[in-house]
Amino acid sequence: MAKGITKRSEDYSKWYLDVIAAADLAEHSAVRGCMVIKPNGYALWENIQRQLDNMFKETGHENAYFPLFIPESFIKKEAQHIKGFSPELAVVTYGGGKQLEEPLVIRPTSETIIWSTYAKWIQSYRDLPILINQWANVVRWEMRTRLFLRTAEFLWQEGHTAHATEQEAIEETLLILDVYRRFAEEYLAAPVFTGVKTAAERFAGAIDTYCIEAMMQDKKALQGGTSHYLGENFARAFDVTFQDENGENKYVFATSWGVSTRLIGALIMMHSDDNGLVIPPRLAPTKxxxxxxxxxxxxxxxxxxxxxxxxxxxxxxxxxxxxxxxxxxxxxxxxxxxxxxxxxxxxxxxxxxxxxxxxxxxxxxxxxxxxxxxxxxxxxxxxLATIQQDMFNRALVFRDANTYDEDNFEAFRNRIEDPGGFFWVHWCGSPACETRFQDSSKATIRLIPMGESKKEDGSCIVCGQPSHTRVLVAKSY
Amino acid sequence: MAKGITKRSEDYSKWYLDVIAAADLAEHSAVRGCMVIKPNGYALWENIQRQLDNMFKETGHENAYFPLFIPESFIKKEAQHIKGFSPELAVVTYGGGKQLEEPLVIRPTSETIIWSTYAKWIQSYRDLPILINQWANVVRWEMRTRLFLRTAEFLWQEGHTAHATEQEAIEETLLILDVYRRFAEEYLAAPVFTGVKTAAERFAGAIDTYCIEAMMQDKKALQGGTSHYLGENFARAFDVTFQDENGENKYVFATSWGVSTRLIGALIMMHSDDNGLVIPPRLAPTKxxxxxxxxxxxxxxxxxxxxxxxxxxxxxxxxxxxxxxxxxxxxxxxxxxxxxxxxxxxxxxxxxxxxxxxxxxxxxxxxxxxxxxxxxxxxxxxxLATIQQDMFNRALVFRDANTYDEDNFEAFRNRIEDPGGFFWVHWCGSPACETRFQDSSKATIRLIPMGESKKEDGSCIVCGQPSHTRVLVAKSY
CATH class of the missing domain: 3.40.50.800 (Anticodon-binding domain)
Known part of the structure; x- marks a missing residue:
């Protein structure tokens, strides 16, 4: 163990934490599940923020700020949303020395407080679209935390947009997915697959969740960002309608999208080595x-x-x-x-x-x-430009060398353990077969690809029923 | 009432809120005491942040991030601190569906969580100084809120520095006071008086609180920023000692300092007119x-x-x-x-x-x-440069025209009501006479000046005892 850093080959999890300590990026705080982001770690976040913020503004978005607190009754208004977030909430019950009449939830995400506000802002098609992003802290109570990857409080950006038509909202969702892909590839030097999540892996309250997925050096997947098409779900929950050009009242279509300090975890795990942190030059605070x-x-x-x-x-x-x-x-x-x-x-x-x-x-x-x-x-x-490109290329070569098409379920179960990697497999689309993956291999369907590259006829690797596209399966963070 | 804006001369408070609404800067949220900062308002905050952040970095500071939550036992460790903040705390008692063993306070300010962390970081004089700033949200439960000026949640920056000597810590406190003064004058176009607060007006836990004070168009004072010399108070509370060059163990000296979204309130109230918002060019998102x-x-x-x-x-x-x-x-x-x-x-x-x-x-x-x-x-x-300078000059002329030396208490009591303004008066230094100001005039001692300009012998305007400097008295926000 040179320089206080465990070798990746010996203990990947320990290596990850050792790199963070050696580079002085962050540490656990005295508060359960919360971390202290130290100056070296925060400087990385500042560079990530600055670049993403530019990209959001170039695509027409503005920043705003909504309250940290959400009245408990608000967060309960969208049924799937509260079902998903209920186990993770932190709740304020006292304020100014008195018990509150209605408890306040610390935002785990801001759809509900924001859509309760949009209800006041939107009357006519002339008020649309609304293209707003927020840089903020959020809290999701976590039992097993891990620096940067999973913490009770984390920093992120959350975009919340409102549109007159379904088509425009879906275009926005995909526009942001592409911003995330470009940021990952051009700044994090992280090749990513893009696609849509299965119903089981969707954001609580979304119609569709799109994501970028990257391969870490231990061949596991890390979801780097998500972009959700929310349909009319939150507009219906908060009764947000607008009068269209023909005078008809319609519900507003929504999207939301976010990346968090988790990206720093991805940066560390993709590029660092047994001597410590390796930062892609375009994000390096000191070059x-x-x-x-x-x-x-x-x-x-x-x-x-x-x-x-x-x-x-x-x-x-x-x-x-x-x-x-x-x-x-x-x-x-x-x-x-x-x-x-x-x-x-x-x-x-x-x-x-x-x-x-x-x-x-x-x-x-x-x-x-x-x-x-x-x-x-x-x-x-x-x-610096060469290093940036070489880091991306090495990560791409590594990922491609560890990504396979696999058509036999037993072989898949063995190979996902050893040697591990990303597997493109046929899946019939049924939740039952999806559960079989998870139960038998601890792997999940990371995404269903959107392009043509994996569109082909085949048979579900679990049940043998017809399938028309391969899906990406991997163990993940 | 042209354009939906009440005239300043008719109702200054209403005018302030009308300007905010007309410029679409912010609004009250559904959560008691919390505001929504709309894109036009947030763009002002981003410009304020960018400039101050540059100034902090130019003077050797780095950014970091500490938890939102403070264990209740931590915030109670410094006696004056908890005494001051206790009535304003919001408290989390439930997390992940369970009652917490120890309640968590939402940070009203971060001295306690940060000094509990510094205890781990500081052993030797080689670990000093620590010069850290944090951009964050904080919560202080407020009964009577006012957009930007007083809200339960607000955005701010808080610097927290640690030093080996008292002298170095005091120099840091004054360095930051000067950064705030320069920012106010050069960017907000706001002439400010600088000085030190009386004991009654000090930050809870500080040895000395320095401040900048500006005159609004209704001739009331607004405190734009504070810089605190904290002595060894927090080091003692969290047992933060270091070994000096001679091997002796000593307590660490502390400072903290902050400005908040309140500055946007100051910007509005200093420069705007009956037609709406007027933004100093250097802070204008659209010029x-x-x-x-x-x-x-x-x-x-x-x-x-x-x-x-x-x-x-x-x-x-x-x-x-x-x-x-x-x-x-x-x-x-x-x-x-x-x-x-x-x-x-x-x-x-x-x-x-x-x-x-x-x-x-x-x-x-x-x-x-x-x-x-x-x-x-x-x-x-x-x-643009001319406008920036002219706005500063007009504010300075206005302030100087409404700032008086006054030696008679009855005259002072009348004049602070009409015409109002800033009054330099002699004060003996006793809390009893300070209370008399407040009780009889609703005015407070805004600051004791530091330079030579107001050093002169005189008699306390209340009790007639000797005084060696005039102090600044005004009604305030």
Missing amino acids: VVFIPIWRDDSQSDMLKAKITALTEGWKGRISFKVDDRDQYRPGYKFNEWEKKGVPIRLELGPKDIENNQVVMVRRDTGEKMFVSQEGLLERVENL | VVFIPIWRDDSQSDMLKAKITALTEGWKGRISFKVDDRDQYRPGYKFNEWEKKGVPIRLELGPKDIENNQVVMVRRDTGEKMFVSQEGLLERVENL
Whole structure:
């Protein structure tokens, strides 16, 4: 166990927690199920937020803020919704020293408080669409928590949109699914499958739940984001109607969609290694660390001055750090920045000055290069782009190498245990066969794909009835 | 009552709420004491956040996130703290369907949960300082709420820093006070007085509370932000000690500081007028609106095309909107953007095209200018800077014209009712005389100034005992 990090091959779960501790990202708090997101972890969330927020705004959405509290009577108005969330609620019963007349639920998600508000905002087709997103904390009481992946309180964004037609609402649902896919691929360097959930895996209150699913290094699936088409369910529960262009009263169509601090868990589990965190460059709070390396102290001032000269003009263009602390040796510093996942390390020693070069080391591969001091910033920027692309490609190769078509149920049951992976199997569509997967293999149907690629005739792997598409099955987080 | 907005001179409170409604900033929610911050209001908060966040980071602070919940036993650990916050707490007693063994308080502020965490992080002087800020929601049960100014749940930032020495902690407290002052002056266009609160007005658990105070248009004071020097109070309550360079164990010194969505209330009350909201340009989500004005529809395409040509290259440099909606008349549009506080309106009609000009109208003064189409963006940018400065200057002139030295208690009692304003008076420092102000005039001591400007010998306006500085007294929000 080098550097306090358990090897992935030994204990993947322990490795995950060790990486979080080594990179100083988060820790459990004194409050059951709640975590403290430390500055290094929060900086990742800030970068995720900034990018997603830009993408939401580019697609016409605005931010707003709705109350943390939901009157108990509101959350009970949509039958499936309360059925799904009821076991997970935290409830305020006292306020200002007095027992409340009506208990207040801490939002586990905000459909009910938001649709009770939209009822006031929407009268006519001219009030539609409403395209609102909220950055907020939510609480879902969890018995077994895991840093970033499952916590009682977590941070997320939740979009809640209102539309005049079913078609427009479904288009919105799919537009956001595509935003999530692009964000996963282009920023998290995470190849994802997209598709729709089975009825059993739907959001409580949705007509359809769309999702992105990524493969972690232990070959399990992680759901990175969901986009729900809610139909008229919440409009009916809160009596939200509008007068259309012909003067007819109609219910409003809804969507909701969210990603959370869970994405940080996905980032860690997809890319990190036995030396610690590996961050995709586009999300890295610090992209480069520059370390002077001296034999004796007399060289240190000269090296520091050279680094200052070499990094002139970098500020504002790239986020970098110079680690010129006198009290630590280079090896200690290398280890520290490696654990924290900084994509590129630059080293400069007296020999390098003689040779007009800099040592450039990739965090993702460990590759060491000697590069000219001329045009250093451009070399660094090019390498960051290369690392980002290589990280995506490696994850894609890994996923594809561990994704199989499988037509025999016994073989599937064995192979999902060893070697594990993603399995495309035929399924007849019946809940009974879906339950068989889950009970016999601890795997679930992650999604039904939307495109043509897996459309083919076959027989359900469980019951043999006809099937017209393969579905994705895997164990999951 | 033009445009649905009550005149300031008729009913200032009603005017404030009317401006919020006219600009579509926020509304009361179905949950007692909680507001919905609508997209126009939230966009102001995002701009405030972005700027303050930059200033915090420039002064060495990082963001983190701590739990929403505080175990009841934690919040009781600091005696003054619980005494102050106890009447305002919201308490969770049920989670996941079960009664909790220990109730959880929704954070009214996070000193206790954070210092219980710092206890784990701090062992040595090498772990100090800790300079952390958090953007979060907090809950303080309020009986009489008022949009933005006083709500049960509100959004804020809270900084919590830990230091090895008293001097360093006091320097931090004052550094942040200066950040708040600069933000108020340079972004909110709000001249502020800075100083320290009396013991009666201190934050519960603080040694000293520093504040910024601004004058609203009704001549009342609004406290815009506070920065607290907490001494060793929270370190003692949570037993947070560190080993100093000589191996001695010492308690850690603390500060905390915050501003909230209340700043939006201040922005509204300082600058807006009987036509609606007026936003300082540096915080305006939309800085310019461009409106084509046609007599008959045949002209509309030509005008729209000309506006597209005139605003070429503006995107990314300035946030602007073109209001080319066919279904509304120019007068309706002028009114709408005026209510919403957009700093500059540009108009373009067929006559303007002939004359190679654009009509440019200032929101703050209503002044109308005919300017050349050449270099339009630069003219707009210059005018935005002028408006920002002029808004500050007008607020300063107004405040200074309504701020008086007063040495006679009876005169003070009369003048604070009519004409009202800020009064610099001599005060002996006794709580008894402080209570007299409050009881007889509904005014409070807003601050004791820190600089030399009000240091002079005199006699307490209440009891006649010696005083060495004037203090600022006013009615307040």
